[in-house]
Amino acid sequence: MYLIRAQNAAVMFRRQPEETIVESFEVSPRTEAVMGAAGKLVCSYPGPAIAVPNNHLDAASFRAELANFLSKMDKDVLAAPTTRKAGSEVAEERDTAHPRYITELLTGILRAVGRPAEVNRISKRIGDDVVWKHSKLPWRRSPLWLVIRVAMQTTLDRNGLGRNMYKTFMLFFMNDLAHQARLGDMSNDVLQWMSAKISRRLTKLAVEAPEWLSEAVLGTCTDIRVLLNKRWTQVQAEEAISPAWNPSALDFSADAQLKLLGSTAYINNALKTQYSAPPPSKFEPKSRLRCTLEDFLSGDRMFFQRACDEEPYLTLYDLEREVGEGIDDWVASIPKSAIDDACERLELLASSYSSAAKRSYDGNPEDLSRMLLTVVELWIALDKLVVQQIPMSLDYSPEIPISLLEQLLLRDSLHLRRLPLAVGYIRQRARNEQDGYSVFSDIVDERSFSVRYFDQSPHLQSLRDRILEDAQSEREAKCQELAKANEHHARLHQKAWNTDHSYTTNQYGRGRHDHRWCCPRCIIDDEMKGMKIAVHEWPLPTDPQHVKRVVFELDCPISFNVWRSAIFHLLVDLCSPGVDRVSPYLVLQGYSGLRGYYVGHSRSRITLASNTKPFVQSHYRETTIPSEESEVCVNNGLTFYGFDKKASISVCTASNACDVSSLCTHQLPAGPYRNLQHYLKDTTHTSNEVLCNQAKCHKDLLIHEFIAFGHLRSGSSLQWLNMLREVRANTLRFRHDEIHFLFAQASCQVGPVSEAGKLIWHDELCCSSFRHAFLKELECLVKTVSGNWLEAMTMATVAFLVTRILASNIAVHDPTTDPQALDLLHMVREKTFSWVLELSGKLEDASEAEREDLRGRLRDAAAICRSTFEVGSADAKHHLYPSRSLEILLSCAIIIHNNTPAQLDDLSTTSRLLISRDRRLAWKLERIVSSTIKEGNKGINLAIKHVWPAYREGVQWAGLDACSWFTSNTSPSRDEQSQEISLDVLDGTLLVNGRPLGRLPLSIQKDPLFTSIFGGVSDRRI
Helix, strand or coil, rough: EEEEHCCCCEEEEEEEEEEEEEEEECHHHHHHHHHHCCCEEEEEEEECCEEEHHHHHCCCHHHHHHHHHHHHHHHHCCCCEEEEEECCCEEECCCCCCHHHHHHHHHHHHHHCECCCCCEEEEEECCCECCCCCCCCCCCCCCHHHHHHHHHHHHHHHCHHHHHHHHHHHHHHHHHHHHHHHHHHCCCCHHHHHHHHHHHHHHHHHHHHCHHHHHHHHHHHHHHHHHHHCCCCHHHHHHHCCCCCHHHHCHHHHHHHHCCCCCHHHHHHCCCCCCCCCCCCCCCCCCCCCCCCCCCCCCCCHHHHHHHHHHHHHHHHHHHHHHHHHHHHHHHCCHHEEEEEEHHHHHHHHHHHHCCCCHHHCHHHHHHHHHHHHHHHHHHHHHHHHHHHCHHHHCCCCCCCCCCCCCCCCCCCCHHHHHHHHHHHHHHHHCCCCCCCCCCCCCCCCCCCHHHHHHHCHHHHHHHHHHHHHHHHHHHHHHHHHHHHHHHCCCHHHHCCCCCCCCCEEECCCCCEECCCCCHHHHHHHHHCCCCEEEECCCCCCCCCHHHHHHHCCCCCCCHHHHHHHHHHHHHHHHCCCCCCCCCEEEEHCCCCHHHCCCCCCCEEEEEEEECHHHHHCCEEEEECCCCCHHHCCCCCCCEEEECCCCEEHHHHHHHCCCCCCCCCCCCCCCHHHHHHHHHHHHCHHHHHHHHCCCHHCCCCCCEHHHHHHHHHHHHHHHHHHHHHHHHHHCCCCCCHHHHHHHHHHEEEEECCCCCEEEEEHHHCHHHHHHHHHHHHHHHHHHHHHCCCHHHHHHHHHHHHHHHHHHHHCCCCCCCHHHHHHHHHHHHHHHHHHHHHHHHHHHCCCHHHHHHHHHHHHHHHHHHHHHHCCCCHHHHHCCCCHHHHHHHHHHHHHHHHHCCCCCCCCCCCHHHHHHHHHHHEEEEHHHHHHHHCCCCHHHHHHHHHCCCCCCCCCCEEECCCCCCEEEECCCCCCCCCEEEEECCCCCCEECCCEEEEECCCCHHHCCCHHHHHHHHCCCCCC
């Protein structure tokens, strides 16, 4: 039996009295056959068999030539397997050689002196595999072991001992191996699978196994199991040992002694019989940084981050306001020479802002909608600059779907005015788009943006020529290197031909081949075998259009580069809840052939990637000598496609998962309304569908409420009519938070925008008679619930709807509607403020168990009361002039601040939403409130009197420079000195002598140590 390794074949000689049977077969199946087989591969052994007369085989010359043939075949690779990569044919080292030179050539030679022999063949189920990862050659089962088993089984089969004898022997052999492994103290896993293996073989033999062998196998398996159990018991015993306990080694006296070396003065002062309070220090508030658009888009790239770290919510609000009011003028002021820098600043600001806003606005669909609109407006500004610099980009899709904006929840007049402008711009860009043109398409032809830009760019054409010149020079040098290597190999081959192997004679007179490092012929053979040359891979693709695309990405225009980054930040990072990541083998800047030509940019995220390996990083990177130029000088092996480095996705599929419905939809809390979420989410369901789903109505919900809830958003153009009907019918229980979410979603989701810039879903608000009727029904609802402070959410819904109607009047001004709406808001304000005063009194007398619930209701009622001032800047200034209005506004602000915990995570979704709305209202009204106080409005004194009955009005309130703080001094009395009082009109912070009134400072409440000890416990209970 001979294993011919280089030919992947084996030859067996079976000598008989008159002739010798020469059998051959393939040892390792081809990779394609192994990987393509379902389960194990069934192979027949042996292959061709030739009967050669013994008189021919006994001839010395025949045996010498046959031995020389087999020895050469064992070393020489005559027909290595090949494959095609990037159009080049290369040797495939990972596949096995075809055994044709043994099974066909040798068989044909022997056929001339012999005849085909009929032999019994066996079939074996080969459990071969081809396994590799991050390695040059794959793992394959041992071919020598297969040859031994085939030889053994065929021999036993032809001697009449049958298949069972082979299986019996194999069981005997493996049992002995298992016995030796146990004695060798091998690892647990090896012993376990060896025991399982021989047990399985014994089970398959069943009664056909000899009794002595069965007992031997049973004994081996038992011994292995005993050994494994002993090891496991030892592990358990070691793990069960507890650490040593030695109480005598403890020093309780030393461990219990506490030294307060720096507290002497404090302790002595505390032990004095008389204690004098230190004079109050003058309060010096920290001014809040209010930012302009010029600040945000200045050359200081870290300005936004610093401002956001200091005041996150205020900074986000300032940016949103500044972008909405001034981004168009800023774009118009940018000269063409400064476009690249302006684009970088816009993209950086959009990315920084949205990342911070997404964290701060998490769970608030109204704020997240403002965030998305602001990012779109920043992208529009960026797009205008790119179009100005590269007019050709007008021919391509803007890539931003208009449907994304239809999901937003907007009710502020500024945003309702800006949204149609944004939609109109994107719509106009889409009209200019040539059919099928997308900058992110992986189809590369003459219409591709990169190809067209390359054709117009002398700079990129010069870069391509430089790459080609350098590559040609390297290829010529590689060809010279190959020629020298081939010549050297030829000389070595000739030298080897003239050199014999060296042998020595041992003490028995037999010749023995010297060691390879001593034999001159083997030294030459090893040198020839080790001769290899690295291939030269052409750095650019073969297709000219793909060449242009690659060169374009090597030095992409800055403005276009950041424009793509901004789009992917919006579509992928913000609007795609989950994307399937891909892991390419290589990205463009990581390719050694082009790395020296790549011009990177810190804000770039779009590049080219390839799932196929380049030749220089694959197992084809070297080839043996001698070789042809076609084997050494190969084409580029990469297959490029657009790739987003940050999100690890293909660019052509980026918008497939774009969906903002979850971000821009109120989520119903757990309870009877929870399974009605899909009726709140969109307007695609029909009334019949709602009726058919009555069986899903929760047991705590009336069937009429279920139907009314489902019908309200059934039909996009019927929503306002349905809301009017439900306010009139009063079927829904408006005191529930879920009903407020439903009305907020229906009234604020903008929906499609017409060509004229109108919101189609909200067309009824343009009708004067509808607005009058709606306000009248809301007024009736207010009168119905005005006697019960448990109806606070009803008032919140009424105030919300009225302010939404007022916001729509910017586009359609109706002088008769505004007074009616403002009067209704005044009614809600007075009633909710009376509730605030009532709840404040109840809170003072409440037990500890009732206090937290009353604090929450008081805080929410105060926020609802303040929401009635959401009337626009002009109306707000007019309505804040009376001292009563300022009194209500500021007293509610102080109450909200005093009853809001430092950490909002434990509050309900509704409470967090009301606080967020109130925070924005405070920012909007800051200038108006400040000017009103400076004019001497007495409402501020009345507001403080509500929360601090002992307050004595003193000197005129004065505003501090560049901040939202106002200070005054109380009037002195016979028993009390004058005290400095400070009020922050932004967040309602009230300080007396620089300290909070009746509560811990917010800085202490937010301290991690305080939170870890007291958790969410109210500071009033500390």
